[in-house]
Amino acid sequence: MADQAYRLRKLAELAGRSDSALADRRAGVERDIAADRQMRTSSSGLRRTRVMAITSGKGGVGKTNIVANLAISLSEAGMRVLVVDADLGLANVDVLLGLYPRYNLGHVVQGQKSLEEVIINGPAGIRIIPGASGLQDLAQMDAGRRHALLSDLVSLEEQADLVLIDTGAGLSSSVMDFVVSSDEAVIVTTPEPTAIADAYAMIKVLSQTDSDVYIRLLVNQARSESEAEQVADQILSVARRFLNVHVDNLGYVLVDVAVQRSVRAQKPFVLLYPHSSASECIRAAARRLVTGRSSPVAPSGIAGFIRRMLSAIGGRYVES
Ligand SMILES: Nc1ncnc2c1ncn2[C@@H]1O[C@H](COP(=O)(O)OP(=O)(O)OP(=O)(O)O)[C@@H](O)[C@H]1O
Ligand SMILES: [Mg+2]
Secondary structure (H helix, E strand, C coil), X not given: CHHHHHHHHHHHHHHHHHHHHHHHHHHHHHHHHHHHHHHCECCCCCECCEEEEEEECCCCCCHHHHHHHHHHHHHHXXXXXXXXXXXXXXXXXXXXXXXXXXXXXXXXXXXXXXXXXXXXXXXXXXXXXXXXXXHHHHHHCCHHHHHHHHHHXXXXXXXXXXEEEEEEECCCHHHHHHHHHCCEEXXXXXXXXXXXXXXXXXHHHHHCCCCCCEEEEEEEEECCHHHHHHHHHHHHHHHHHHHCCCEEEEEEEECCHHHHHHHHHCCCHHHHCCCCHHHHHHHHHHHHHHCHHHCCCCCCHHHHHHHHHHHHCCCCCCCX
């Protein structure tokens, strides 16, 4: 009995210590977010949203989990985050979060719903646009409806600091249109040779487009920090030597049963298991995303993203 009480006290102490360490780090992240906002504010006072695609060469590497948990971590730290679900697949962000949206962007494209009606609220204040793969039908919309949707999308600029786009996997245009149109792209890989080869193939294709997207790498499902570093070193150095492309190392997420458990529970692991190693890793990546020195590009905002998207899909941009 006494033994059990001792263990409980130790556990409480441990939790207390990690909570205060968390609070310290959160305060640091809050400062960085304020600096990031300042950086994105032009002399005219206009603040542009950072648009970031999370993508991968190979499927099933963990993109959707990373999008959902990164979004929540950044939102908890004070960033206004909009998640755009641009994956046609089944295991979508909303399913992972136990949300059941009734409408998606397709309804907006077809003129049945307004953008505000399809955006749903997720945990920790994140907002989600489901089914945004429909954005590629923009070119087929009649000019009036397209114009209305574009101005609704651009008005989100004032409501979000960061847009995170969950894309599908692979090099098809349904993925690449979103990636080349973003300010930044996070390519997710695992230590598996096939995933590494596919991540490299995606970097190569990106290097051959005229896109200015800033490329980052995140190694998921690593068994150790050193394994993750080895994988990242390999990809970064090959990209530098053979493609002359700089790839930023965003970090890694360890393989962790907390991820599978939270997928089954349809709850994000950063909320269900905040002290798990996967959660620690996600928060470290979130910190790296908001520290001033690692915000490499002046974002061109949602308007810039849409302009590039329209040119990628061959549509004509309708000037407002
Ligand atoms: N760090 C991790 N530790 C343990 N399991 C993980 C981890 N990351 C992902 N997984 C497992 O991989 C599965 C696939 O993850 P997820 O759906 O996020 O991948 P995805 O890249 O979005 O897939 P798709 O290409 O189909 O969209 C999860 O359901 C989970 O079981
Ligand atoms: Mg996915």
